[in-house]
């Protein structure tokens with residue numbers, strides 16, 4: 001038997017040629033296909049079993065009967081829910097500055113460690129940075145994260161750096177804030193006021209000036225409850241339709257009617273005017289003693305958000321799917337919960353391009369399982385409610401690529417030879433290296 005000896009350099013070039021020939025074949029119509037999942041896309045009123053096809057990082061088609069032969073990769077999503085990538089409207093992710101006791105520092109968390117594993121593809125940082133330090137936040141976190149990080153600018157120029165900054169009325173400049181917002185349209189998606197303890201309306205008024213100039217919504221954490229600035233006036237006079245009231249079930253600022261235990265008149269009138277209400281459950285902003293009777297009275301949240309930070313990441317809030325499962329245990333339907341994490345927050349931040357599975361939309365997708373069993377959910381008072389359903393993120397896709405895969409839905413048995421790395425890189429962030 002003659003042994004054919006091919007010099008190593010030649011062998012490598014033959015391999016390279018073969019690889020070149022393989023990738024020169026015409027690509028299938030789709031990069032990735034999810035088949036048989038229950039698609040829940042509230043923005044498009046889709047709620048049923050469908051296939052979802054992705055090409056070039058965008059949604060190509062949502063229909064029944066799409067063919068695996070037309071895709072580089074097909075993932076079987078039967079028995080799972082397929083939703084737009086989740087949007088967490090209220091998080092704190094300006095970490096890494098080294099500043100202690102500061103949301104522009106140690107109180108924040110790195111987004112990628114918390115997002116994809118919960119089906120989240122977009123977060124909105126709720127005011128960690130103001131106009132003075134936004135550029136640093138952008139350089140440090142927004143531009144370097146795989147998660148899509150958007151931001152609401154704090155009306156305080158220095159942002160959420162703690163009391164001596166956040167109580168300083170002289171650093172609340174609506175004009176300067178609007179000017180910075182105008183530099184990054186679509187990234188700066190709102191104005192935030194938070195944590196104010198004084199009796200004045202200054203932070204709210206300056207935030208509304210900024211929001212009006214920049215054509216952006218204002219999100220309010222109403223700080224300390226003060227008789228000089230009642231919640232009723234905030235929601236019926238100071239804020240504009242389209243502005244957002246977060247921490248809606250905190251009970252810290254007259255959200256609840258003391259007699260009926262349903263929503264206060266302020267909340268009811270605010271909703272009539274078009275104010276949005278957000279959970280922002282956080283570390284100390286969610287009580288069942290409010291949420292249960294208010295939801296029973298029909299006052300459900302517009303959006304579900306975590307208020308994720310070091311004080312909420314391991315306590316009652318945990319992550320957005322825990323918040324959603326909790327809200328389902330006390331009266332929200334699954335479609336309402338999904339809408340509250342997709343279409344609703346997208347509408348609130350005026351990013352209608354996100355939070356839906358329309359053809360042409362960016363292919364951000366969460367594949368969720370709805371687990372049945374005995375679960376409990378807690379609040380800031382260490383109270384709990386029981387539930388029989390829990391949402392779990394199985395697979396997360398960002399810009400058309402798998403970025404998280406809990407149970408290896410997209411993986412092959414380990415002994416399977418590697419596929420074509422270049423092709424696989426079209427649908428996954430985890431393509432196996434080529435054979436050597």
Ligand SMILES: [Zn+2]
Nearest residue numbers: 090092126307
């Ligand atoms: Zn917050």
